[in-house]
Every structure is written in structure tokens, then in C-alpha cells.
Amino acid sequence: MIFLTKIRRTISMAIRNLWLHKLRSFLSVLGIIIGTAAVISLMAFGEGSMQDALEDIKKQGLTNVIVTSVKPPEEATSQRRSFVANYGLTDDDHRRFVETLKNLVTATLPMRVFPAELRPVTDSRLYNGRVVGTTPRHAIVYKLENMIAAGRFLTEQDEEPIPRNVCVIGSELAAELFPGEDPINKTIRISGKDRAFVVVGVLKDRMPNTSGAEIEKYNGDMYIPLKACRSLLGEISFIRATGARGAEKVQLSQVVLTVDDSGDTDAVRDRVRGVADIVRAQLSATHPKKDWDIRIPLDRLEEAERTRDRYRILLAFIAGISLLVGGIGIMNIMLATVTERTREIGIRRALGAKRSDITLQFLLEAVVQTTLGGVIGVLVGLSMVFLVPYVASQFNYRVPAAIHNWSIILAFSVAVAVGVLFGWYPARRAACLDPIEALRHE
Amino acid sequence: MRVIARVENLTKHYFLEGEVVKALRGVTLSFEEGDFVALMGPSGSGKSTLLNLLGCLDRPTSGRYFLGNQDVSTMSDDQLSEIRCRYIGFIFQSYNLIQQYTVVENIEVPLLYQGRVDASTRRRCIRLAEMVGLGERLNHRPTQLSGGQQQRVAIARALVNDPHVILADEPTGNLDSKTSDEIMELLCTLNEAGKTIIMVTHENDIAAWAKRVVRMRDGKVESDVRTAPLGISGSSLASVTP
Structure with a gap:
């Protein structure tokens, strides 16, 4: 119960701190936003065209063997x-x-x-x-x-x-x-x-x-x-x-x-x-x-599925890189924040904050940032998924898109995880400051 | 009088660029409940080090420190945090309020780390703010307050956890003499209400408010005298006892 109150207070505090530096917070999570949006939209377009191809193949009947004259x-x-x-x-x-x-x-x-x-x-x-x-x-x-x-x-x-x-x-x-x-x-x-x-x-x-x-x-x-x-x-x-x-x-x-x-x-x-x-x-x-040829839709299906798996791996790789970049952005800004707020850390320690309290405070600040970044990224990604096919259809292009619920969950939870992962080190650094030194910091 | 804090043969050594700095070389003192002590001495005499140790911000190299009945000299970092949180109130020279918090929220911080924040503690914070004369400025931020007002917030914050001892580090160092007197009057009122105060200062006229003056030199206690305090009414220099 005490722990929950603490978490709640810390989160509201984190949001206030972020609101105090709106532009800075936005820029620092931009990487996360772009990364998440890219994952969602690329996944949707990739899955969409793959599903189209798979449907085409399935239409030919997976238990059929097609022999043609050539x-x-x-x-x-x-x-x-x-x-x-x-x-x-x-x-x-x-x-x-x-x-x-x-x-x-x-x-x-x-x-x-x-x-x-x-x-x-x-x-x-x-x-x-x-x-x-x-x-x-x-x-x-x-x-x-x-x-x-x-x-x-x-x-x-x-x-x-x-x-x-x-x-x-x-x-x-x-x-x-x-x-x-x-x-x-x-x-x-x-x-x-x-x-x-x-x-x-x-x-x-x-x-x-x-x-x-x-x-x-x-x-x-x-x-x-x-x-x-x-x-x-x-x-x-x-x-x-x-x-x-x-x-x-x-x-x-x-x-x-x-x-x-x-x-x-x-x-x-x-x-x-x-x-x-x-x-x-x-x-x-x-x-x-x-003068004949033989087509086996089943073979084509398996090949298409292998292609899809390769595409997914490639996508996961791209997603990983973009979120890594986003995470480094977060870590950078959090380290700067810790230095900037060294005195505040000293005050809090003097007034009874444990190391774990300080860790929690800065960790939650990072996680709140990446979570908001993740939410915005998901929204941007989803609007791309709806917008791009619509715009393309105005020019008579068909862009198939298929949104998977798990791609949203995945992108979002990775964003949150990035906050934990890249917020941890700055938060620990803040927690391990010597309170006396921190209080002297100008 | 009951002894509320006691140090025995306290030493503190620092390692600074390969050299050992002996900041405290065996200090033995005891502080009674309701005392008002001024710690004095030139810079480098160890008075700030002693205050940090008394405030559980640091651990001694050797010697013992009893706060209440507890030996805090060997406690872990987390335990020391707990002690600071429950039994110690801090007042700093540069006020050390958290800039993004309002007056009430600043007063509330120690309770936050005790995990007791609710409507009743909020009311207690508001009462304390009123007591130090800031009832009209509950939702102001530190930057909107004068130095004296900020120090009043800090005093209210030092009281919120009802501490065994209030530690003040040059509480008037950044204030003009009129505001200093106001702050010292406030501290005296608190002392008269039974609060134990240990204050570091290098100004004689500030030390004159205290009941007892401990002078330090080279990491040792040089003198320890009881004095007749100024009292709340007399704030003129004429009544300062040497």
C-alpha cells in the first residue's frame, strides 16, 4: 500500500517534471516515437502484402497440383x-x-x-x-x-x-x-x-x-x-x-x-x-x-511463408536498431538531468530518501517518457497505416495493410522496456551520489 | 534532562588526493533534550563534518554515535535514510527547497519518504506553513519567495516529522540581519517549545541566541560553555555575552 502510494506520487512527480521541460522531453522521446511508429506501420504494410500473396496462393488450392501446357x-x-x-x-x-x-x-x-x-x-x-x-x-x-x-x-x-x-x-x-x-x-x-x-x-x-x-x-x-x-x-x-x-x-x-x-x-x-x-x-x-509445366501451390505457400519469416526478422532488426537509438537518446537526456538535479537529489537524500527511492524516481521518469513516446508512436503508426492506403487509393494504387494486435502490444512494451533498460544506469548513478557532495553541488 | 544524542570519541578521516585528512580527531559530546547548541569554529575545524555525522549523512571512521537509544554509527545506508527520515530535521544555509514543488509540497517531502502522505498529513503541513507565517502562500514556488520566507519553509519542513533533533547549518548565512533575527526568533520559539537544536555558525551574534556554545579547532572540542541565551525579546547586540 505504501509502495503503491509512493509509485503513484513518483509518477505524478515525473509527469510534472517532464511537463516543466516540454520541448526537451519531446525531443528526447522522438527517437522512441519514430521507432514505434516505424515498427507498427512497416509491420502492417509488410503483413498486408504478405497476406495478399498467401491468399492468392491459397486460392489456387493447397491440395492442388496444376499441370499446364507450355x-x-x-x-x-x-x-x-x-x-x-x-x-x-x-x-x-x-x-x-x-x-x-x-x-x-x-x-x-x-x-x-x-x-x-x-x-x-x-x-x-x-x-x-x-x-x-x-x-x-x-x-x-x-x-x-x-x-x-x-x-x-x-x-x-x-x-x-x-x-x-x-x-x-x-x-x-x-x-x-x-x-x-x-x-x-x-x-x-x-x-x-x-x-x-x-x-x-x-x-x-x-x-x-x-x-x-x-x-x-x-x-x-x-x-x-x-x-x-x-x-x-x-x-x-x-x-x-x-x-x-x-x-x-x-x-x-x-x-x-x-x-x-x-x-x-x-x-x-x-x-x-x-x-x-x-x-x-x-x-x-x-x-x-x-511442353508442360507443373505448379504446386503448396510449395509456393511454403516459400512465401519463408519469405515472410525473413521479412519479419529483418523488421525486428530494424525495430531493434531504431529503438536502440531512441534508448540512447533517453539515456543521454537522463544523465544530463541527473547532473542538473544533483542538488535536488542531495536534498531528497538528506530528508530521508533511500537509494531505492531515488532510483525509482529517475527510472519512472525515463519509463514515463518512453511510455508516452510509445503511445504517441503507436498512434502515429496506426494513422500511417490508415492514411497511406487511403492516399495511395486516390492515385489508384493498392497498398494492402494488416494490423496485428500483437504488433501494437510488442511495439508498446518494447518502448516501455527501453525506458527501464536505458533509464536504469542514470537512475543508479543518481542513487549512488554521496548526499553530502550532492548537497554542495551548485 | 534526558540525553538525546551522544557521540563518543568520534573520528572522521577523508582521503583527498592520496592524503589522509583528519577532519575529526576524537570528539565526545552529549546533547540533552531541549538544548540549543551553537557549534562554532574557524573553517576546517571540523564543525561541518560533525554536523554531517550528527545528521546521519555520513558514517564515522571510528567512535560511536547514539541517537536516542540507537547506535547509528554502524548502520547501513538504508537504515541511515530511515533515521534521517524519522528523527532528524535539517535546515540549510541555502534553504535547499525543491524548486518545482510548492510550499506545502516542500514541507511534505520527509513524510513522502516515510510513506505517510494523506489528507491528514496535508493538513499538518498547512498548519506548519501557517505557524511559520506562510499561510497565505501555500501554493507558491520557492522562486516566488524571499530568502527569509524560503528559510521559514525549510524550518516547517524540518518540523514535519517531529524530529528528535533539528540540525541547522548556518541558517542565517544568506540572510540580512533583520531577517536573521526573525529566523532566530522562530528557532528560539521552537526551542522553548521543547525542540532540540544544534546549529553551526561562525557569527557570534547568532551563537548568542543559543544556550550552549561548543567551539571546535583542528577536529577537537576546544571549549564547551553554557551561556545565558538572548531570549526572544532581546535581539540587541548590547546583551551579547562574550
Whole structure:
């Protein structure tokens, strides 16, 4: 009880002393303020962008193994304009995957993707989009359950028994081809083909996938049943781009293998790796020209997590340095204060203050300073975290930020700890002054 | 009369730049309750050293010091702080008030270190301030007060813990003669009320207020005489006894 009264009195005394030298106190804790604010804001921005990246990867499904067709290098550099490039994954490959992996893989999603000029049948409007031949499973793998803006996604009935010429379109495609109209039941034609597809569904706006080598935008996609794609459009797609004109024959652009996710994390992890190895071995044997690639989101996740850990260590290091600098500032000013107030220390000692009382007094003065510095630093840091993304959004930049409660607690408690650590020596020095000498001090 | 403080064969040696300075060379004195003692002597005679030892600000090299019934000559630093806090009141030449505190808060400081600060002790501080004539200036800071007023605050502060003994180190050294007389009158009043006062001075007319004059030279007691004190009413030089 006596101790608490003492602490309370000492704190109010410390605050009064600091208030007496407002500018000096502010300058001496500026280091702490900047350090704390930097820790909070850097952590928030770092975590924000990392979370974005991790979300991107998770969206691809951590139990998926994604096999894609890649144009082999010798054909990419081919000079022959009219050559039909024939490469990539085939239906046979897909069939083999299903057979050899049936115990490990719960489902597969074959896809055929090619760029195309899309236009409404009744209009001359034009949009350069993508045609994606796929199956109803697409909605599950790409988590589209809640992304349907109107109508529905593809269903089994669109594939069997007879492929229907229906399509589901992305939000941007819908807005470009049918401005101000309801796209449902409108028809879309693919340039160079004589088939039209009836719109049965429209998707909501989707975030582009930025985790791959190329940014994959989904909002200009037109999804049609894979079987319809094959039987109605043929296997050759023509590419008309600036400076190049060609044709490609690619049976499947991509196959997503969803690995059985039963069992614990490690088991799933090993199973994913195992599937990837089998796929790799199989494709190496059947595709002598390297026209395929394999992506394992799980690997990317682990890599991203390692990057995040490295970033955190770096940040802790920077935080440590800035708070060290702040602490030295505090120590410096406290040593000056002790010298300046030597006589006061002598008076207090003569009137009965123990060494521990003097230590407590100066230690609390330092801690009060760094605590206030910490509070101000947290506030400055938080306002940066809210302000910077806002300002950036005015210039159409996206700055992701994620505040962690523990980063606030950490920054704040480190600030307080700095006060204790760097206030200790000056406080002990004050306490160990000889009272007689101190009283004589001018 | 009861003996309130007693030193036996007290010595104090300092080490100054490799040389031993013998500030006290065996001092034996006893002080009775209610006494008013003037410690006199030229500079270097050891009177300040003796006062520091009596005030428990320092420990003797050898010899014993009893304050009340306690032997304080071998106590630890913390114990000495405790003794200063409870049993000793200090009055300094340069007042030694804490600049950032008000009058009342300055008076309160010794109680702060006893850990007893509450509304009733605050009232006691205010009463003491009124007693020394500063009832109107409770919330003034030392810089807003004259030297005499500051010394009154210091006296009130020396009384707040109801000490066994009040130690005054040249209490009028920084004051003009009129203010000095006022301060000495105040000390006399306190002495008459039963307070024991030990005062260091080198001025005869200040020493004349005391009941007993101890003269020191070269770290020893040179003379120790009881005198007829001036009393509160007579403050003229004519009545000074040699």
C-alpha cells in the first residue's frame, strides 16, 4: 500500500517534471516515437502484402497440383507463319492421370483455354477475351460458389448427354458486350467460328491472380463446356495478335489434380508431393519435348511463408536498431538531468530518501517518457497505416495493410522496456551520489 | 534532562588526493533534550563534518554515535535514510527547497519518504506553513519567495516529522540581519517549545541566541560553555555575552 502510494506520487512527480521541460522531453522521446511508429506501420504494410500473396496462393488450392501446357522453345521461335503448333497436354495424358492416380487424387479438372475475339451475335461490338473450355468442377476448384452475379454456372447437363452451346461470362465481358442490358439468354459469337453460345450465367468481379509469372485476369473469360469446346469449335485455335498470326493445336491447356486431403497436414503434404512426382515422371516419359509445366501451390505457400519469416526478422532488426537509438537518446537526456538535479537529489537524500527511492524516481521518469513516446508512436503508426492506403487509393494504387494486435502490444512494451533498460544506469548513478557532495553541488 | 544524542570519541578521516585528512580527531559530546547548541569554529575545524555525522549523512571512521537509544554509527545506508527520515530535521544555509514543488509540497517531502502522505498529513503541513507565517502562500514556488520566507519553509519542513533533533547549518548565512533575527526568533520559539537544536555558525551574534556554545579547532572540542541565551525579546547586540 505504501509502495503503491509512493509509485503513484513518483509518477505524478515525473509527469510534472517532464511537463516543466516540454520541448526537451519531446525531443528526447522522438527517437522512441519514430521507432514505434516505424515498427507498427512497416509491420502492417509488410503483413498486408504478405497476406495478399498467401491468399492468392491459397486460392489456387493447397491440395492442388496444376499441370499446364507450355509452348516448347523451338516452336516458339519458329519462323514459319502458317505452321500449326501442336503441343501440350492431351486427353490421353489426362486419362493416364486419372488411372494411375485414382487412389491419391479425388478429382481432376481438365481445361482448354485460348484467346478469342468475342462479339454479340446481333451487334458489331468486339472484345478480346479468353475462351475457357471446362467442366462444372471449375466452380469448386476456383471457389466460384459465391461469385455468381446472375444465372448459374455450368452443370453436368450442359455436358451430357449432348454438349450444349451455353456459356458463363465474366463481369467485364458482360459489361463490354451488353452495356446496360441483361446478358442472360443473349448469344455470343467467337470470331472465326460459326458457332454461337447462349449466356446462362454472369460472374461477379474477381481479383486477378498475381501469383503466377503472368497476371491472370478472369473478368474477360467466357466459360463453355469442355465437350462443347471440342465438338463445336474443333481442336485448332487461331491466334491473331499484332505481328503474329498462327494456329495452335492444344488439346488441354491445363489439368488441375485435386489431391485427397484426408489425414493430417504432413500426410497431405507428402501426398501432394508424391502426386507431383508421379505426374512429372509420367510426362517426362511421354513428352520428350518439354511442353508442360507443373505448379504446386503448396510449395509456393511454403516459400512465401519463408519469405515472410525473413521479412519479419529483418523488421525486428530494424525495430531493434531504431529503438536502440531512441534508448540512447533517453539515456543521454537522463544523465544530463541527473547532473542538473544533483542538488535536488542531495536534498531528497538528506530528508530521508533511500537509494531505492531515488532510483525509482529517475527510472519512472525515463519509463514515463518512453511510455508516452510509445503511445504517441503507436498512434502515429496506426494513422500511417490508415492514411497511406487511403492516399495511395486516390492515385489508384493498392497498398494492402494488416494490423496485428500483437504488433501494437510488442511495439508498446518494447518502448516501455527501453525506458527501464536505458533509464536504469542514470537512475543508479543518481542513487549512488554521496548526499553530502550532492548537497554542495551548485 | 534526558540525553538525546551522544557521540563518543568520534573520528572522521577523508582521503583527498592520496592524503589522509583528519577532519575529526576524537570528539565526545552529549546533547540533552531541549538544548540549543551553537557549534562554532574557524573553517576546517571540523564543525561541518560533525554536523554531517550528527545528521546521519555520513558514517564515522571510528567512535560511536547514539541517537536516542540507537547506535547509528554502524548502520547501513538504508537504515541511515530511515533515521534521517524519522528523527532528524535539517535546515540549510541555502534553504535547499525543491524548486518545482510548492510550499506545502516542500514541507511534505520527509513524510513522502516515510510513506505517510494523506489528507491528514496535508493538513499538518498547512498548519506548519501557517505557524511559520506562510499561510497565505501555500501554493507558491520557492522562486516566488524571499530568502527569509524560503528559510521559514525549510524550518516547517524540518518540523514535519517531529524530529528528535533539528540540525541547522548556518541558517542565517544568506540572510540580512533583520531577517536573521526573525529566523532566530522562530528557532528560539521552537526551542522553548521543547525542540532540540544544534546549529553551526561562525557569527557570534547568532551563537548568542543559543544556550550552549561548543567551539571546535583542528577536529577537537576546544571549549564547551553554557551561556545565558538572548531570549526572544532581546535581539540587541548590547546583551551579547562574550
